[in-house]
Amino acid sequence: MQPFLVTMSNDPDDESGTSILVETRPKTQRPPLYKVLLLNDDYTPMEFVVHVLERFFGMTHAQAFEVMLTVHKKGVAVVGVFSHEIAETKVGQVMDFARRHQHPLQCTMEKEE
């Protein structure tokens, strides 16, 4: 909605004096959200990926297995949508965990829309 003009006069044609613009909608916008993506590779064991999805994304074993299979078949899947800070943390946790276990698993983030 358009901001509207408020003047000190009751006459709508009175262009004298001071007026203010009244905002009809707050200017604040929602912070952008980020998709966290898990990428397929040929070497990371399926059980390891399932464990990652349970551990860092709060999925049940059944959910984690289903998402892991989607990544395995399609090459990539969105495993969660978060604020920038949380998405960065999740990506870091997955990448650290995979590296510590010497698996090439890749996790990235991408701005939504």
Ligand code: TYC
């Ligand atoms: N493609 C892997 C395999 O056959 C399994 C896998 C699934 C790896 C998902 C990564 O993000 C991944 N062992």
